[in-house]
Amino acid sequence: MTDRTAPTAHPISAIMAERWSPRAFDEARAVSEAELASLLEAARWAASCFNEQPWVFCVARRDANPAEFATLLSCLSENNQGWATRAGALVFGLARQSFAANGNANVMANYDLGQAVAQLALQATAMGLVTHQMRGFDVEKSRVALNVPAGTEPMVAIAIGHRAEASILPEALAAREVAPRARKPPAEFVRLGGF
Numbered sequence: 001m002t003d004r005t006a007p008t009a010h011p012i013s014a015i016m017a018e019r020w021s022p023r024a025f026d027e028a029r030a031v032s033e034a035e036l037a038s039l040l041e042a043a044r045w046a047a048s049c050f051n052e053q054p055w056v057f058c059v060a061r062r063d064a065n066p067a068e069f070a071t072l073l074s075c076l077s078e079n080n081q082g083w084a085t086r087a088g089a090l091v092f093g094l095a096r097q098s099f100a101a102n103g104n105a106n107v108m109a110n111y112d113l114g115q116a117v118a119q120l121a122l123q124a125t126a127m128g129l130v131t132h133q134m135r136g137f138d139v140e141k142s143r144v145a146l147n148v149p150a151g152t153e154p155m156v157a158i159a160i161g162h163r164a165e166a167s168i169l170p171e172a173l174a175a176r177e178v179a180p181r182a183r184k185p186p187a188e189f190v191r192l193g194g195f
């Protein structure tokens with residue numbers, strides 16, 4: 001399979017260079033309960049503002065929880081459903097928008113969820129799994145389907161599984177699967193001392 005390691009401008013840990021977001025998932029390979037538990041454990045140990053840990057994860061493994069998997073899948077956009085249906089597991093990441101102790105707004109909640117998801121994704125890479133985050137889902141539909149309480153925001157869906165050959169995808173998506181990986185150069189986002 002095509003090497004997707006990032007062509008970094010400076011050395012970084014392999015695990016970060018090797019994380020990427022494929023759409024070709026191997027339908028024949030499941031994500032085990034233990035694997036999913038490790039991914040959620042990685043998320044659990046993320047830093048968060050006041051150690052609030054505002055994240056909530058709604059999870060389903062395709063083989064073990066087909067009904068729940070179908071529910072999560074149904075919330076995705078049609079495009080994302082097309083390939084995410086072959087993932088071994090789907091996870092929705094949500095963030096509670098206020099502090100449990102005093103009800104004050106937690107403006108860092110979504111930021112903290114993002115850090116937890118980043119840790120989940122890197123843990124997956126370390127375990128030979130792949131992840132693909134998605135905002136392409138119907139937020140209102142997910143609120144109903146996942147029975148999300150008021151004050152908690154569905155932010156992201158994550159497909160998790162094992163990588164497959166790009167050739168299993170329709171042509172346009174297969175091409176994206178092997179296209180060069182690109183990022184802005186550091187000079188575009190690093191400012192010495194400020195703007």
Ligand SMILES: Cc1cc2nc3c(=O)[nH]c(=O)nc-3n(C[C@H](O)[C@H](O)[C@H](O)COP(=O)(O)O)c2cc1C
Pocket residue numbers: 019020021022080132133134135136137156
């Ligand atoms: C919050 C977020 C939302 C995303 N939403 C989608 C999506 O709905 N569909 C999709 O195919 N990719 C989605 N992506 C994947 C990005 O396009 C991908 O991460 C980006 O192109 C960088 O590629 P890489 O992850 O392989 O390095 C999303 C990524 C993030 C972090």
